[in-house]
Amino acid sequence: MVFIAFFVLSFHSFGQKSQMKAFIDYKSYYSPDQGAYVDLQFQFIAYTIRFAPVDSILQAKVAVSTIITDVATGDTVYTNLFALESPRMRDSIVEDFYDILRIPLQPGKYTAHVELTDIIAQGKPVDGKLEIEVSGDSKHVSSSDIVVAEVASPSTNHESPFYKSGYEIIPRLSNFYSQTMNRIPYYIELYNTHLIQDSSFGLRQQIVSSQTNQVVPGFSRFTKIKPEPVVPVLRNLDISKLPSGSYHLTLQIIDKNSQTIGETADYFFERINDNIENAENVEEIVLDPAFQASITQDSVNYYLASLIPIARPAEIKSILKTLKAKSPDLSRKHLQQFWVQTSGVDAYNQWMLYKKNVVLVEKNYGSNFMSGFETDRGRVYLQYGTPNTIIVRESSPSEYPYEIWHYYKIKTFSNKRFVFYNPDLVNNGYRLLHSDMVGEQQNYKWQQMLVKRNNSDNNIDGTNGNSQYGGNSQYYYKQD
Template identity: 25%
Template structure:
């Protein structure tokens, strides 16, 4: 058995690129003690993307996963875990849109972490996936300030006494939704969060929790009624669960906004988290006619090319949906809605102009400019405010440092020609959400 597990670890470790398993991974952080926090990592794979073997009257699946968590502050691997999931289903009817969901829990000190999770379908080893992201784990220390945990999005939450259930948490059965996607197949958003230091952090005997849904422009969504709850100070910490009906929201990006205030409406603490709606049957609130008129003259291949170039700003749900579209009319309507949600014809013109400029500036004999790392950054964030260029120097390969002074108070992007073929790769950035490697210079040293 040890030899088998070791072989599986080596197999799953070799996959570093995105596959087709449909792996989604998310996390939430809660209080454990003043020294440690409670890190939950939850993940899912789509049943419709798995390979089944029929035996013993069931449709069986076999998956192997690997999780690595690195403490970035100490540059040390603190969690390395591999495991199998094997189970069977009576049939595959309704598998599309359904997920296999699981949760992992760890106690960790406050700090910065890198989470890398990989999965492979053992019945089809070409079916694999990999997800990596950074996690900032705060401390929830006792004190006179009210604190709030992560907001956790869930498929369902119900009362439970089964402490052996993997999804049991604080007298509830909490089934997380790692995709953070709701709408057509998941019409109700369930949420879970915790509050700490209520006795010392709230003046008076009561406090108020207000829950709203915001659109992508951070404005309240009128289709969802604001929820307001008055709570008494019963315990020093509290668990809050609730639901939001999102079945009537059009496809798009939204935010769940939670604000906790005292009885006099003084804000004490709050949290906000992004989620996605996929509702193709609901008419968008934006005017798509002008953009559709612009794309109406494009052939189907030109529509495909334009959306491919727009993929840098598309959600995964939009990418998946576009792949399913059949016929030029459906693609015209989709692309019209896509651009209208992001600013209409003016935004489309600016974006495509940047694509053209990226092709002119960064095209190599290996790939067009818009597909390069420099091209992507140029298209998404615009021209840099300043560029430092460092051609070949002693023991160093060429690199560039791009400065953006208005992004997050000032950020940099570092591109380097690691292989010496004029192909500059993104090695490091200080912008949240981009690749970060403080040791990027070592990658450029001649050996």
């Protein structure tokens, strides 16, 4: 059984802007009666699909074409074409809908080619492919992949594609858990445990930090189970006290000697939880000599504070608490802990790269009043990296000095810009005036603010400023 993390990290989004979109994933299972099979899971994004009235209620229709080929031979081993009708919705606010294709496959590697067409919109098909690996037999102890549920409820409807061992499980295809999501309901099947020569076996649950590869305390659980050919397990994992970070939920079948039997089932997920600080005690950190040598005694608090531009709210609170303690040794440990938690085994190298940027923004943007990382330009540089282009206009007949930074790509966002200006006309006194980046200050009257240097226009509804000589900010802003 291939680790579930492989699937979650590589689940696919089919479709582009103005086209229908859907997410697809797969989970691998084994049945003593039927052999190995996979569930091909679909989540259709409702707002990208056209719904039409049917008997005064709304319904969508999607043509789903699936072709699966054997990677080793190139042979087609499965084909399916059908029209999927969404659940009927009475409200104009439509919701995403789901489907599962249950496909028997022999152990091996396959490629699934999927094509989706919005039948009502009669748009162009969207297509994609998903690599599949299947294993499972009757001779070895093993498990299915971990399935996380969007909804799980008792059911006797054996004909439902979502039916599993007495439950209807609507799969959750996203592996991101926001601050408001405090539980992970998961399902797994354990196979051939009757081959274990004992009256019971154990199932060990752990959460492992992907940065440090260490088990997170407080989330481990051990369950004693009676051996059976198939053992279904449905649990509800409480993550309300799990700090922000990237993690793996791991499940292991173990014997009475705590030895792992078979492969570990693994589910990768990301968590945002700014209400919880990381539980590791900073005072217990053992200092790495390399970290110690990289920071002089008189600069340790400066470099700890320089982490604020890239820290989460809970981390910022913790950093300020450490700075208030005025303990250089504690600050060193906190700085090292930050990079170990965010970069794992590459902590030192990532710290040295960041330190280089801190020095750079200090040189370019620092002043007698503010450190470089405290300035708006310094913070943006440290948080998002080097801009692809920077337009600098230090003198203009009608505008304050300004800079326009253009990033071609910031994570999943494209073509994001930042406008900084210097209304006080002091050295390096630039402030962020406007950005179209999500989460940043947005001021769509920014051009009007720029020309206030020589303009008393009080029209609060204007967004383009006055057309004065030398006012080219809009032109520069729109440049690629």
